[in-house]
Amino acid sequence: MMDxxxxxxxxxxxxxxxxxxxxxxxxxxxxxKISCLVLRFDGPDDAMEREGVGPMAGQSTFRVIxxxxxxxRGVRFGEIAAMPETERAVRTAVQAAQKMANVRVDHxxxxxxxxxxxxxxxxxxxxLRERIVTENDVANVLxxxxxxxLGDNREVIHAQPVNFAIDHRTGLSDPRxxxxxxxxxxxxxxxxxxxxxxxxxxxxxxxxxxxxGIASSAYVSGISTLVEDEQELGxxxxxxxxxxxxxxxxxxxxxxxxxxxRLGGDHVSIDISKGLEIPLATAExxxxxxxxxxATGVDDRDMIEIGSDSGDWDKDRRQVSRAELIGIMRPRVxxxxxxxxxxxxxxxxxxxxxxxxVLTGGGSQIPGLDxxxxxxxxxxxxxxxxxxxxxxxxxxxxxxxxxxVGLCLFAAHPQDEWWDFEVPADxxxxxxxxxxxxxxxxxx
Amino acid sequence: xxxxxVHRRDPxxxxxxxxxxxxxxxxxxxxxxxxxxxxxxxxxxxxxxxxSAARRQALLAQYNAVRTQIEHRPEFMxxxxxxxxxxxxxxxAVRKMLDIPFPVSSFDLDxxxxxxxxxxLDAVASANVAVGPDGVLQVTITERQPVAVWRTADGLTxxxxxxxxxxxxxKRDARADLPLVVGLGADQAIPQAMALLAAAGxxxxxxxxxxxVGERRWDxxxxxxxxxxxxxxxxxxxxxxxxxxxxxxxxxxxxxxxxDMRLPDRPAVQLSPAAFAARQKALGLEAxxxxxxx
Numbered sequence: 056m057m058d059x060x061x062x063x064x065x066x067x068x069x070x071x072x073x074x075x076x077x078x079x080x081x082x083x084x085x086x087x088k089i090s091c092l093v094l095r096f097d098g099p100d101d102a103m104e105r106e107g108v109g110p111m112a113g114q115s116t117f118r119v120i121x122x123x124x125x126x127x128r129g130v131r132f133g134e135i136a137a138m139p140e141t142e143r144a145v146r147t148a149v150q151a152a153q154k155m156a157n158v159r160v161d162h163x164x165x166x167x168x169x170x171x172x173x174x175x176x177x178x179x180x181x182x183l184r185e186r187i188v189t190e191n192d193v194a195n196v197l198x199x200x201x202x203x204x205l206g207d208n209r210e211v212i213h214a215q216p217v218n219f220a221i222d223h224r225t226g227l228s229d230p231r232x233x234x235x236x237x238x239x240x241x242x243x244x245x246x247x248x249x250x251x252x253x254x255x256x257x258x259x260x261x262x263x264x265x266x267x268g269i270a271s272s273a274y275v276s277g278i279s280t281l282v283e284d285e286q287e288l289g290x291x292x293x294x295x296x297x298x299x300x301x302x303x304x305x306x307x308x309x310x311x312x313x314x315x316x317r318l319g320g321d322h323v324s325i326d327i328s329k330g331l332e333i334p335l336a337t338a339e340x341x342x343x344x345x346x347x348x349x350a351t352g353v354d355d356r357d358m359i360e361i362g363s364d365s366g367d368w369d370k371d372r373r374q375v376s377r378a379e380l381i382g383i384m385r386p387r388v389x390x391x392x393x394x395x396x397x398x399x400x401x402x403x404x405x406x407x408x409x410x411x412x413v414l415t416g417g418g419s420q421i422p423g424l425d426x427x428x429x430x431x432x433x434x435x436x437x438x439x440x441x442x443x444x445x446x447x448x449x450x451x452x453x454x455x456x457x458x459x460v461g462l463c464l465f466a467a468h469p470q471d472e473w474w475d476f477e478v479p480a481d482x483x484x485x486x487x488x489x490x491x492x493x494x495x496x497x498x499x
Numbered sequence: 500x501x502x503x504x505v506h507r508r509d510p511x512x513x514x515x516x517x518x519x520x521x522x523x524x525x526x527x528x529x530x531x532x533x534x535x536x537x538x539x540x541x542x543x544x545x546x547x548x549x550x551s552a553a554r555r556q557a558l559l560a561q562y563n564a565v566r567t568q569i570e571h572r573p574e575f576m577x578x579x580x581x582x583x584x585x586x587x588x589x590x591x592a593v594r595k596m597l598d599i600p601f602p603v604s605s606f607d608l609d610x611x612x613x614x615x616x617x618x619x620l621d622a623v624a625s626a627n628v629a630v631g632p633d634g635v636l637q638v639t640i641t642e643r644q645p646v647a648v649w650r651t652a653d654g655l656t657x658x659x660x661x662x663x664x665x666x667x668x669x670k671r672d673a674r675a676d677l678p679l680v681v682g683l684g685a686d687q688a689i690p691q692a693m694a695l696l697a698a699a700g701x702x703x704x705x706x707x708x709x710x711x712v713g714e715r716r717w718d719x720x721x722x723x724x725x726x727x728x729x730x731x732x733x734x735x736x737x738x739x740x741x742x743x744x745x746x747x748x749x750x751x752x753x754x755x756x757x758x759d760m761r762l763p764d765r766p767a768v769q770l771s772p773a774a775f776a777a778r779q780k781a782l783g784l785e786a787x788x789x790x791x792x793x
């Protein structure tokens with residue numbers, strides 16, 4: 056537990072160092088594509104010091120100076136399956152982004168969609184001694200949260216205090232400076248598969264890069280796609296990626312639940328490939344150009360050349376109607392959405408006051424998806440695109456880049472996490488204190 | 500038939516090229532390669548070229564040859580010396596002293612040194628040396644104008660208004676137009692002597708010489724062996740008093756030897772022995788003293 060706390064703290068200090076240097080790269084390791092953006096931070100912008108909300112909602116402290124996207128290799132279900140392949144893909148993306156930015160980046164903040172995230176709600180209590188809440192009290196109440204059994208090989212990736220309560224007043228976002236007898240806190244904890252994360256970190260380290268932070272892609276795409284009132288009132292963000300579909304629920308500007316379905320756009324492509332007996336690349340192309348989920352009468356007459364280069368004339372001149380293609384795609388998309396519905400129900404999304412659902416990610420670009428999603432997920436469904444950040448190329452503004460853009464925002468203004476607070480002094484292992492005493496004795 | 504496998508090039512950069520690109524994007528490394536390496540290369544080439552003494556000598560010789568060639572172009576050659584503002588004798592002396600072997604390149608002449616050399620001559624007040632057009636070395640001289648003849652034990656010397664020596668003189672008659680000053684240190688007080696002579700006015704034709712006494716004051720010697728002893732301080736005023744006395748009472752027409760003005764409040768007149776005897780006789784004092792003061 057301490058290990059993770061320390062490694063997360065190391066990442067935070069790395070992030071601060073990168074901020075000081077002014078250049079940081081963000082890396083979205085997806086199943087279908089790997090994108091790398093290079094950000095330049097210009098220090099505290101004067102827009103930040105002005106009254107009210109500045110341009111770009113205060114996000115103009117950074118600027119994207121390099122962007123590159125490459126086809127992902129060796130990644131399945133958002134987890135690295137073949138590290139050398141993934142390493143090559145990361146190198147391709149980072150090199151192209153560095154070339155565009157014309158600077159060398161050493162620090163990377165990464166996100167990934169897989170690794171089976173699991174959400175926990177934690178609660179902690181702390182008796183105040185001074186009656187006034189100090190930073191130390193906050194650290195103590197966070198440390199006092201009872202940690203559930205995460206299981207073998209699980210690591211905490213996000214541990215964010217969501218809500219503070221002093222005595223009987225709840226819903227405080229920042230309790231410091233307030234008076235009371237008892238401080239209570241709700242924390243949202245997201246655990247992931249430790250080995251998958253370790254593999255990703257190793258992969259990035261093998262590219263001579265330092266990891267300055269790591270995030271779940273479901274969380275960061277929620278940051279970039281949900282507008283402010285949706286984050287405040289409660290909404291779910293469904294990030295339909297290539298190999299995994301992430302979903303995150305936001306309330307009062309905090310993520311309160313995240314999960315991922317190990318199904319995505321790649322499964323649709325595989326279905327098409329199998330159903331039409333065509334190569335996966337052709338299936339992907341046909342899906343992108345002609346895909347859909349709502350068949351109409353005209354689709355029966357809309358014939359698509361599916362081609363092939365087998366040398367057999369009959370096989371190479373095959374045609375399918377668009378209705379057939381939709382017939383293959385729709386059940387799979389429905390399955391994904393049903394799965395998402397099940398996860399949302401399990402999380403108790405029904406009980407939230409707002410039932411807004413935002414679909415984003417590359418998979419959300421299937422025509423007619425919003426109609427289908429409305430039937431399965433509920434009436435209040437919209438398609439989301441990421442926030443527009445300064446300097447982002449036009450090609451990277453689509454919904455497929457919502458987690459990359461969200462990661463930019465995450466890099467610029469990370470949410471306070473558990474490890475941002477000093478560990479309470481009495482929680483330090485006695486061994487280290489003894490070691491310090493010994494050091495003093497040896498040296499003085 | 501085997502299915503043809505298509506070998507597509509891996510788009511990913513090799514680990515080496517990736518590292519090279521990152522290295523190239525490092526500012527320090529970039530600066531070293533872009534600025535440091537060329538500078539190092541140039542320095543290395545220079546060191547190799549100038550490392551051998553023979554090559555250095557050859558290069559120096561070549562440089563000197565080219566330099567000589569340029570210096571001896573006709574545009575820079577001087578063929579004659581022209582002296583202006585000097586009397587023929589002085590001009591000849593200057594010509595002889597400089598002794599420039601014409602034709603000569605103007606680069607080989609040190610004009611400042613030449614000028615200092617000319618100005619070192621007594622007769623020259625100031626000189627100007629310039630390279631004129633058509634290969635003429637132009638020397639313009641301002642001569643010292645002698646204002647007095649100074650007689651010392653060594654002989655006669657012409658001095659100018661500042662007391663500086665101009666030339667020697669063999670005979671006083673050669674410059675009869677100039678007044679004569681005598682005595683040690685007379686040259687130091689030439690301006691005062693000139694002021695006295697200017698103030699002499701009516702008795703000027705009678706002035707024979709000014710005698711410097713004890714390097715401190717002047718005696719004015721007139722004909723008929725008369726002499727005016729002037730004080731150290733303000734001699735001109737004293738002289739004017741004497742002249743006023745002469746004009747009012749015809750002092751110098753009388754038989755006197757000297758007028759002593761050294762003490763301003765006690766002027767004294769020395770009579771000639773004959774006049775003194777006559778005066779004694781007229782006063783009825785037949786004493787046999789040699790001289791008495793009035």
